Amino acid sequence: MTTTHIKTLINGEPRNVVDVTDRGLAYGDGVFETMLCVDARVPLLSRHLTRLEASCNTLGIGAPDTDQWVNDIDKLLGQGGAGGRTIVKLILTRGSGGTGYVPPSNNVATRVVQRLDFKENSSGDDLHCEVLKMQLGSNRQLAGIKHLNRLEQVLAARELSERNLQEGLLCNHHGFLIEAVSSNVFLVFGDKVVTPKLDTAGVRGVMRDYLIEKNLNAGSPIEKDYVFSSAIAQADEILLCNSVRGVRRVGRLGDRVLEQRSVYERLHKMAQNVYNEKPGIKRA
């Protein structure tokens, strides 16, 4: 394992720098995806690529074909050294050009595929959380998109470090729960499972969508609704999900220990199954 493997492809070529004029740097003018790779497979790849393309459509960024992404990922993972769990990160920016904020009429996108180390979470799946002081701005045009404007999350992550928390719940500045710093949220109230609506803020996570679909098919639909912050303390269970970590749970919210874990067990298993399924898209 001492071979040095290529870690990054930019527009299909081994390279680890981008032009300083790239609009991804200048304005955060682009999108990204962070995907778990299991034994050189990316189980949720087709869902990630579909979301990326939809986000590019909203932002008016000309996106590459699915084939180009798949070829890049094959090239990066096919060289070996991708056994076990690793992370593949995609970045697509609008590239360079335009006049100030005004985008060029025909952008030549910058396509980045990176391989990153996956670190097991030493603290396990039971997390200590709080509702954060940091609040999310509302913007209906950007809501749902995993774009490169992530300063709110960076400041929220600083708050986690300062308060010694493992994750934190983020509300918009009207006091409605949106998501966690790097996860979506499900709340269990009695026999009801609710996830916050993401029409004003937040990232529409691939794992969130997957679980919503699977639960609907299984006859136990998850409700999308507005969740006011004062309702959070009434939840019997609070679950966090993303496509890299699957489903985790809030074990402690401030001083309150959450004992119930039946919905967690069910959704956690559902998420684990993803990683054992056949990939939705041919990858090697």
Added chain:
Amino acid sequence: MTTTHIKTLINGEPRNVVDVTDRGLAYGDGVFETMLCVDARVPLLSRHLTRLEASCNTLGIGAPDTDQWVNDIDKLLGQGGAGGRTIVKLILTRGSGGTGYVPPSNNVATRVVQRLDFKENSSGDDLHCEVLKMQLGSNRQLAGIKHLNRLEQVLAARELSERNLQEGLLCNHHGFLIEAVSSNVFLVFGDKVVTPKLDTAGVRGVMRDYLIEKNLNAGSPIEKDYVFSSAIAQADEILLCNSVRGVRRVGRLGDRVLEQRSVYERLHKMAQNVYNEKPGIKRA
């Protein structure tokens, strides 16, 4: 003038690429300044550097000394070819490192100094504007800062192109006027001059602050207040300012032609004087 001059310094060295792992690209985790340079002088330099440092403090980014910026700018402008008007752009990112959104505890910032062409505005100082459909999100922790999360401005600039406008007024999603796409705004109501409060959104422009100060000293204070969108149509004059273009005016708001221009004449002259003043900081 056929000599090729260095256009970009990164951490003091001629270079035009940044590492793909830079948090400026990954998250827009950084700040920038766009400054007008007149005959190899940057008249508002000390104000720009003060704002940049204050922004870095808010974001927790370790910023370089003023001297380092001044040396870089000297190096870039001192090679000649900077006669007349050019633009100097500074970018400071948190650099690479950290775990996901969580910043590294001691960041090694990436310091970019770029020279860009200044293009005279062919349309002059009388602009055709409208209130844009695009709305700004509110975030008290990020309000005022000229950070690298500029997707709202990029989408607003797309709206300008689509609607064939020269500038546009941006409200927050409560309907309060904040700023224009790349300018701050002053509104004249009778003998009162008002500029929107920037405590929830917007960039606290260097030229805006300069004009507020100068007008206070001249005994004609500009009021900072909340301006609801319905009040915009009642304004006798609407002025736009930034440190590259000085003061311009809205000549036409939708179908309405704005005739009055007395406050514009006064503030425009004030801004022009900036470029003839001695620089606030030694630069060569």
